Amino acid sequence: MPLPKAELHLHIEGTLEPELAFALAGRNGVELPFADADALRHAYLFKDLQSFLDLYYGLMTVLRTEDDFADLVDAYLERAAAQGVRHAEIFFDPQAHTARGVTIGTVVEGLARSLDRAEERYGVSTRLIMCFLRDQPAGSALATLEAAKPYLHRITGVGLDSAEAGHPPSKFRAVYDAAAALGLRRVAHAGEEGPPAYITEALDVLGVERIDHGLRCMEDAELVARLARERIPLTLCPLSNVRLRAVDVLEDHPLARMMAAGLMCTVNSDDPAYFGGYVGDTFHAVHEALGLGDEQLRELARNSFLASFLDDDEERRARYLAEVEEYEFEHAR
Ligand SMILES: Nc1ncnc2[nH]cnc12
Numbered sequence: 001m002p003l004p005k006a007e008l009h010l011h012i013e014g015t016l017e018p019e020l021a022f023a024l025a026g027r028n029g030v031e032l033p034f035a036d037a038d039a040l041r042h043a044y045l046f047k048d049l050q051s052f053l054d055l056y057y058g059l060m061t062v063l064r065t066e067d068d069f070a071d072l073v074d075a076y077l078e079r080a081a082a083q084g085v086r087h088a089e090i091f092f093d094p095q096a097h098t099a100r101g102v103t104i105g106t107v108v109e110g111l112a113r114s115l116d117r118a119e120e121r122y123g124v125s126t127r128l129i130m131c132f133l134r135d136q137p138a139g140s141a142l143a144t145l146e147a148a149k150p151y152l153h154r155i156t157g158v159g160l161d162s163a164e165a166g167h168p169p170s171k172f173r174a175v176y177d178a179a180a181a182l183g184l185r186r187v188a189h190a191g192e193e194g195p196p197a198y199i200t201e202a203l204d205v206l207g208v209e210r211i212d213h214g215l216r217c218m219e220d221a222e223l224v225a226r227l228a229r230e231r232i233p234l235t236l237c238p239l240s241n242v243r244l245r246a247v248d249v250l251e252d253h254p255l256a257r258m259m260a261a262g263l264m265c266t267v268n269s270d271d272p273a274y275f276g277g278y279v280g281d282t283f284h285a286v287h288e289a290l291g292l293g294d295e296q297l298r299e300l301a302r303n304s305f306l307a308s309f310l311d312d313d314e315e316r317r318a319r320y321l322a323e324v325e326e327y328e329f330e331h332a333r
């Protein structure tokens with residue numbers, strides 16, 4: 001049995017495996033510029049975040065109907081549950097779909113169809129987090145929040161993703177203020193490729209409760225001290241950092257140093273179909289590459305539930321936390 005854990009940094013569009021992409025392309029009459037799933041997989045050699053995003057947005061053209069989004073979530077939950085995920089807070093990128101004529105209603109209703117049966121089918125509790133694309137105008141984010149209003153009962157929070165450099169958090173102050181006024185929780189990608197100052201802005205200007213990635217905080221000792229003191233959770237994604245060249249090899253990843261510095265770290269898979277592993281694989285990889293021991297893996301699992309948005313269900317959180325404390329390690333995840 002794998003270590004029970006929550007996944008807090010997972011882009012549902014990043015779970016689109018090559019085989020499912022080809023199946024959906026066939027179903028929807030979409031022509032893909034790759035001969036087959038293997039040829040597509042061989043294209044997964046990225047030099048930075050942007051080179052990944054170009055392929056990621058391109059492949060999303062196969063997602064068109066509610067069924068497609070429901071099938072995507074089902075495939076993710078089945079894999080995640082098998083790797084010990086008990087709770088998943090799932091990002092989606094509405095603008096990547098509305099820009100190509102798929103309505104936000106199709107996206108949310110499709111995702112929700114699978115999420116509504118996630119507990120019963122896979123034993124996984126879930127939340128949805130709607131992300132704004134930071135390389136799009138702030139007005140587009142505001143329009144997206146407006147379009148999401150009929151679906152807010154399904155959405156727990158908002159996030160900020162896509163190309164980071166040159167798109168500081170402060171660009172999205174108005175939409176985050178509006179989201180907060182609607183009672184939505186707030187997170188944002190910061191310090192993945194962008195500078196440590198973006199992490200500070202995400203906290204102080206956008207009012208986020210967690211930082212997605214936050215890797216580059218390590219360049220600023222005062223910021224590290226603040227993040228540790230305020231127990232700000234960081235949703236790190238070590239396999240993503242290797243594939244997008246933020247670190248050369250996993251052995252160089254600062255996760256162990258970050259934990260030693262008192263940071264509230266979690267590990268997550270980001271876009272597992274593209275980056276070589278789901279979250280259980282990630283736990284296994286950091287155990288192997290960084291020598292994290294059983295109690296450090298337990299800390300990461302504990303943090304994942306503490307940092308989750310299960311505040312509306314403390315009984316469930318306590319149950320998950322008890323599972324973590326009682327877990328007996330037989331193998332490394
Ligand atoms: N790692 C990442 N960073 C920014 N935006 C993303 N969208 C999907 N994955 C992302």
Ligand SMILES: [Zn+2]
Nearest residue numbers: 011161189270
């Ligand atoms: Zn991400």
